[in-house]
Every structure is written in structure tokens, then in C-alpha cells.
Amino acid sequence: MAERPQQDSEPAGSGERQVTRREYVVFATSPCALALPANAIASIKRSDERAQGLPQRLEWVLGMRPPAPSDELPTRMISLAGEGDLSFLVPHELAILQATQDELLPLPRLPELEGFAALLMSGGKPHALVLHVDPLRALLEAVPSATSSPS
Amino acid sequence: MAHYFTQPCLHGTEWDVADDMTLMPFRLNETWLMVDAALVREVLGRQTTLTVPHQSRELPGLCAWRGRAIPVLDMAQVLGIDQGKPLDWERTLVVTAEDNTVAIPVTEARAVVRVESERRRPAHVTQHRFSGTEVDADGDVMAVIELASVVQHLVGRGGNERGRATAAG
Numbered sequence: 526m527a528e529r530p531q532q533d534s535e536p537a538g539s540g541e542r543q544v545t546r547r548e549y550v551v552f553a554t555s556p557c558a559l560a561l562p563a564n565a566i567a568s569i570k571r572s573d574e575r576a577q578g579l580p581q582r583l584e585w586v587l588g589m590r591p592p593a594p595s596d597e598l599p600t601r602m603i604s605l606a607g608e609g610d611l612s613f614l615v616p617h618e619l620a621i622l623q624a625t626q627d628e629l630l631p632l633p634r635l636p637e638l639e640g641f642a643a644l645l646m647s648g649g650k651p652h653a654l655v656l657h658v659d660p661l662r663a664l665l666e667a668v669p670s671a672t673s674s675p676s
Numbered sequence: 677m678a679h680y681f682t683q684p685c686l687h688g689t690e691w692d693v694a695d696d697m698t699l700m701p702f703r704l705n706e707t708w709l710m711v712d713a714a715l716v717r718e719v720l721g722r723q724t725t726l727t728v729p730h731q732s733r734e735l736p737g738l739c740a741w742r743g744r745a746i747p748v749l750d751m752a753q754v755l756g757i758d759q760g761k762p763l764d765w766e767r768t769l770v771v772t773a774e775d776n777t778v779a780i781p782v783t784e785a786r787a788v789v790r791v792e793s794e795r796r797r798p799a800h801v802t803q804h805r806f807s808g809t810e811v812d813a814d815g816d817v818m819a820v821i822e823l824a825s826v827v828q829h830l831v832g833r834g835g836n837e838r839g840r841a842t843a844a845g
Contacts, residue, residue, distance in 0.1 A: 556727045557737075589729040630745040632738070633776065633831065637730040644726065644738055644745035651726035651740055 546623040549645060551653045552603075553618035554584050558653035560645050563621065565606055565658045572602035572614055582614040586664050587640065605658070611665040622647055629655065640664075695793035699811070701818060702769060703784040704752050705759045709804075710811060710820045711771065713788040720768040723748075723779060734830055739779050741770055747831055749778040754826055755804040773827040796820065 548563035582599045599614035622645065629643040630651075640660045645653045698713040718741075725737040725748050733753045738745045752759055765781040795811050802810045802819035806829070809820045 556729065556731070558726075584729075587729060627743070630740055630743060632745050633747050635735070635747060635831065637728055637732070637735070644740065646740060650724040651738060651745070654726070654728065 544625050546625050549622050549624055549653075549655065550603075551620040551622055551645070552583060552601075552615040553620075554589070554615060556589070559583065559587075560622070560653040560655045561603075561658065561661075562655070567604045567606040569619065570602045570604070572600055580612040580614055580665070581668055586613050586661075586668050605662060605665070607662070609662075609666065611662055613665060622652070697791050697793075697796065697820075698788050699791050699820060700769070700788050701786040702767075702780075702782040704757060705761065705764055705783055707752075707757055707759070708816065708818045709751075709755075709807075710791075710818050711769070711823045712820075715771045715773050715823050716769055716788075717772050717777065718770040719785050720770060720779075722765050722781070723768050739768075741777065741779065746770070746777045746779050749780050749826070749830065751780050751782070751821070751826075754830065755806065755821070757804070771823055771827070773824040774831075776827050776831040778827055778831060 549560040550563050550566055550569070551558050551560045580602065583603075598616075600617045601615050601619060602612050603615055605611045624645055624647075628646040630646060632638050632641060632644060632654075638654075640657055641654045642657045643655045644651055645655050647653075699710040700713040700716050701708055701710050703709075720741075723739040725739045727737045731737060734750055735747045736750055737748045739748055740746075750763075751757075752763060763781055764783045767782050767785045769780040769782055769785060771778060771780060791811055795813070796809050797812065799807050799810045799819060801817040804819045804821070806822045806826045807819040808822060811818050811820060
């Protein structure tokens with residue numbers, strides 16, 4: 526997906542303020558929604574977790590708690606832009622949000638939040654955690670494709 | 677809650693008594709506690725939070741405050757208070773200690789009070805983690821929570837909140 530930053534002109538007193546909006550793809554993962562900059566994603570394809578040779582689902586790559594059995598099976602395969610064929614699975618539900626810098630809140634320094642870049646706001650409320658792309662690439666390079674869930 | 681204290685505190689007034697403390701009473705369901713009012717930045721209503729991966733029971737999520745994300749601190753979990761039911765979350769204390777800011781969901785928060793030194797004593801009736809003193813408020817004893825120790829223990833382990841980049845990618 527090509528990067529498509531957009532610039533809006535908003536009146537601000539006597540002058541105008543340039544507001545840059547960037548697109549983020551938000552995944553309905555568990556326990557919270559995660560997001561990546563749209564320009565970091567090469568493709569989004571339909572998938573099926575039960576097929577052979579597919580990549581791991583994003584929650585497992587990140588070492589998050591295993592999704593509950595009732596969680597929706599991932600049916601989308603995301604491939605990262607850049608070198609290598611780095612992919613992961615996410616649930617069906619996706620959203621594309623445009624956010625300004627003001628809607629990306631800096632995170633506190635906590636070990637639990639290593640690998641995350643910002644809190645993405647939507648409608649004035651916390652919506653998703655934005656992933657750092659490079660650490661995600663490193664994790665995907667280290668995790669082999671598999672069809673079985675980790676123990 | 678009755679008027680347990682002599683008078684409300686006004687910062688910067690003539691009540692500049694060295695051993696007196698300004699404390700904010702707050703309630704977790706049925707349990708009344710106190711914290712150093714100087715650490716309380718703001719009292720808000722219930723906030724929308726985002727559960728985070730790898731969350732602990734003490735720090736279950738994040739909320740937004742003044743253009744940044746801050747951890748939500750579950751004080752009942754921190755203190756080991758078994759309430760037997762979910763917190764009736766009506767107010768949120770935003771506190772800063774040890775260069776870290778956290779949001780504490782509470783049921784109720786009361787106006788800051790000045791507590792004379794003779795009303796504070798080593799914790800005896802109350803037995804909570806992170807509390808070395810308590811206040812006898814006309815028969816009701818409230819633990820004074822050492823908020824700086826709580827925040828340092830839970831949040832300070834990752835360094836202070838300054839310096840994390842916001843660039844996504």
C-alpha cells in the first residue's frame with residue numbers, strides 16, 4: 526500500500542496550519558487493537574489459518590496472550606513492505622484510519638510497551654497501539670511459518 | 677462521610693505548619709484511603725481505557741491525558757484489597773510521583789483536607805501494602821497510601837516517562 530499522507534489546511538487565527546494526516550491500518554486483535562502505518566504494508570490478502578504454510582497470527586508473533594477460542598479466526602494475511610517476504614495473520618476485521626500527529630499519543634516507558642510506538646486515538650478515545658515496524662520485522666524474521674498454535 | 681477534619685486545606689494560605697499534611701480522601705468501593713494531595717494533578721470522571729498486551733493486574737491499560745498516554749493503576753490490586761466485586765469506577769485521580777504520571781480509578785474522591793500530625797500514626801488498624809501510616813478520623817481509620825512508593829515500584833522500573841518517541845515506524 527502506497528503511503529498517502531494528506532495535508533489539510535485548517536484556519537488557525539490569522540494564518541493557516543498545515544495538518545498532515547497519515548493512514549494507519551488497524552487490526553482487531555486481542556486483547557487490544559493494533560495498528561501499523563499503511564505505508565509499511567505491501568498487501569492485504571484473504572487467508573485461512575487452517576491451510577498449510579501460512580504465517581503465524583500477529584498475537585503469537587508478539588508474544589501476546591493466546592486468543593480465546595471464541596476469538597475470530599484470522600482470515601487476512603498482511604505482508605510487510607520492504608525486503609523479504611514477511612507476513613502475519615490478523616482477524617477479518619480491519620479499519621483504515623487517518624490520524625494527525627495530535628492523535629498519536631506518546632507512551633509511558635514500560636517494559637510491557639516495548640515494541641509499540643504510540644497510542645492511536647479515534648474520536649477522542651484510545652483506539653489502538655501503533656507497532657514499531659522494525660522490531661516487528663525482526664520478530665517475523667525470527668518466527669518460522671507454522672500452522673500449529675504455540676503451547 | 678462526616679466532617680472528620682478541622683477545616684479544608686487551601687494551598688498557599690497561612691496554614692503552613694511543617695508537620696501537617698494535605699491529604700485527599702478517596703474510596704475504592706467501600707474502602708476509604710488517603711493520598712498526599714500534593715501528588716494529585718487532576719480529578720476526572722471515568723475514562724476510556726485501552727487494554728494493553730502483556731498487561732498486569734496492577735497496570736491493566738492506558739488512558740489519554742493531556743496529549744499523552746498514561747498507565748491506569750488498579751489500586752485495589754496493588755494494595756491487595758479483595759473487594760469481591762468490580763470497582764464502581766466513577767472518578768479518576770491523575771497523580772504524578774517520581775516523574776511518572778498514572779491514572780487511578782476510584783469510586784469517590786473528596787476535597788483535600790489538612791491533617792494535623794497528631795492525627796497521623798503508624799499503621800496499626802489498617803494493613804495495606806505501601807502504607808506505613810493511618811489517620812484516625814473520629815473513629816474511622818484510613819490508611820495513607822505512599823503513592824510515590826507505589827508508582828516507583830510499578831512504573832519506575834521502566835525509567836521515567838520522558839523520552840519515548842512518538843514516531844510510528
